[in-house]
Amino acid sequence: MNDNPCTQIRHDFPIFEVSVDDQPLCYLDSAATTQKPNQVIQAVKDFYQSQNANVHRGLHTLSEQATTAYEAVRRKLAQFLNVQSREIVWTSGATASLNLIAYGLSDSLKKDDVILLSPLEHHANIVPWQLAAKRTGARIELLPVDAQGILQLEQAKALIENLKPKVMSICHASNALGNINDVAALIASSKSSGTVTVIDGAQSLLHLRPDLQQLDCDFYVFSAHKALGPTGLGGLYGRYELLNALPVYQSGGEMIDTVSFSGTTFRPAPEKFEPGTPNIAGVIGFGAALDYLAAQDHDALFQHEQSLYQSLLQQLSGIDGIRIWGDTANNVGTVSFNYKNEHHYDLATLLNTHGIAVRSGHHCTQPLMAHLGIEGTIRASLAFYNNQQDISRFIAALKDTISLLEE
Ligand SMILES: Cc1ncc(COP(=O)(O)O)c(C=O)c1O
Structure with a gap:
């Protein structure tokens, strides 16, 4: 080009x-945030100007239209990533997504279990795991990276086979250096150990447009604002059975099935991870970003x-x-x-x-x-x-x- x-x-x-x-x-x-095309700016403006209503709550026309548009973007993103739409959860960004996953997986971690990270990680993919380790007694181990900042793939694969980590959470591309990690090879190496694999895709969604079925990860997180979308929005993909098994992270309206003072029941994923009024305009804007990218x-x-x-x-x-x-x-x-x-x-x-x-x-x-x-x-x-x-x-x-x- x-x-x-x-x-x-x-x-x-x-x-x-x-x-x-x-x-x-x-x-x-x-890498900090991408600029926004007119199409995204216009979609956000149009939403507030002529479609603004809360989703999932009203029977009135505008609310139904907003709900339809909002859910259509979930399907659009699912298609973009080659996964099912019920496997997509909207959050406020990659940071919120990693916190949700690290908190949720804490239930299945116990003392001395290994959480495998790499020295290349953004703080958002370190600190939630440190908190999870503190809660559970699990320990953090690191994949090998050389003095130039490059992940050592063969040593990393051997380490995975040796440590048999319960969780491996690594970036697809480093935000500090731009390195693309061969996450597919690392995921493949961890399969025989039953490791839950989490990919921080904050820097890869835009540049690499990954096919998540091909990548075969269990979770993938992203920020919409790093892929032409509005700020304050992101999300995660979770393999459905794993995602649905995660405990509730934040609670409130919309994510419940029934509430009474004798107890509350929750809706299945993805709704159970989306309490409260979501970033509707952000999702609509991100839908325009996905359309823009799909047309290129x-x-x-x-x-x-x-x-x-x-x-x-x-x-x-x-x-x-x-x-x-x-x-x-x-x-x-x-x-x-x-x-x-x-x-x-x-x-x-x-x-x-x-x-x-x-x-x-x-x-x-x-x-x-x-x-x-x-x-x-x-x-x-x-x-x-x-x-x-x-x-x-x-x-x-x-x-x-x-x-x-x-x-
Ligand atoms: C690799 C990586 N992970 C996580 C994050 C956190 O993203 P956000 O601040 O949008 O939640 C960033 C942001 O720079 C990032 O580059």
């Missing part, structure tokens, strides 16, 4: 018409991202003193780097004066930063709406920043 279809796509994203500090926006922070040629978009990534890598590597982290051969298009001993915060602040939006810091992966022996990095993360001009502007701004720092 050359830059022409990308130019077309960029017109769908009104943020690129906005000036930030009097400069055109160069947005390289899609995924392979072409992926190739476009990858060629921008290669160009970015090549130009960065040509700058003396740049240290790039992570697996550059298998990557969703996120470059994490340092420049000599300069503080990442100073670089990002100076880049911002050029209109460049990148992230600096530990990226909610403090254990990974400790493993790499650094405090943080500068992270430039791409999406298919980026173009070659973004890369050129970023490199020029970086060179300018470096010469300022070297003065």
Whole structure:
């Protein structure tokens, strides 16, 4: 895919018409949140303007229409992921989904059971498991990652066979480094041990569009805002028998079957995990994001991202003193780097004066930063709406920043 279809796509994203500090926006922070196409913005606006009603509760027309539209998105996402719609639970994001799963699986964990994570995980895929371990006496073990931040697959498979973990929860792609982990191979290795496998798909839904039946994981979590959708929405897939067996996490209206002061009964999954009024507008907006993605040629978009990534890598590597982290051969298009001993915060602040939006810091992966022996990095993360001009502007701004720092 050359830059022409990308130019077309960029017109769908009104943020690129906005000036930030009097400069055109160069947005390289899609791992934090993606920009939204007009279609998503319009769908949210239309909902509030002409369809707004609560779901599942009313017999009146608007409520029925809202319920139909809301449930249609569940089916759409299920189709997108190649699973059943009753296996999709809406939450407020990947963080909420991981908390729900870690809390729910605590019931089946006991002292000395192994919860297997990796040093690459976002805090959202560490802390809920630490709490689960504390509640149950289970212990956390880590998959091997080398000094560059790359998961060591063969050693990891051997470790899985040796430890026979009760739960393995790992990211499909690292938010800090962009590495794509071979989660299918890890899941396959854990099958003979009956391990419950949880995949943090926050960074993979948009770039990799996984087929979850093929992946064969038990749970998969995501955030809608990292895949063109609105903030405050995410969800999880759970293999139905496992999902339905999880205990209630949060309770209230909508998720119940009957309530009396002598006891309450709950509805089956997914409803039993969706108490209260959901993020209806968010779901409708995400439905528009899924339609948008379905209408694109995924392979072409992926190739476009990858060629921008290669160009970015090549130009960065040509700058003396740049240290790039992570697996550059298998990557969703996120470059994490340092420049000599300069503080990442100073670089990002100076880049911002050029209109460049990148992230600096530990990226909610403090254990990974400790493993790499650094405090943080500068992270430039791409999406298919980026173009070659973004890369050129970023490199020029970086060179300018470096010469300022070297003065
Ligand atoms: C890999 C990964 N997991 C989990 C999360 C948490 O997502 P959210 O903040 O949308 O709940 C993020 C967010 O950056 C992430 O990148």
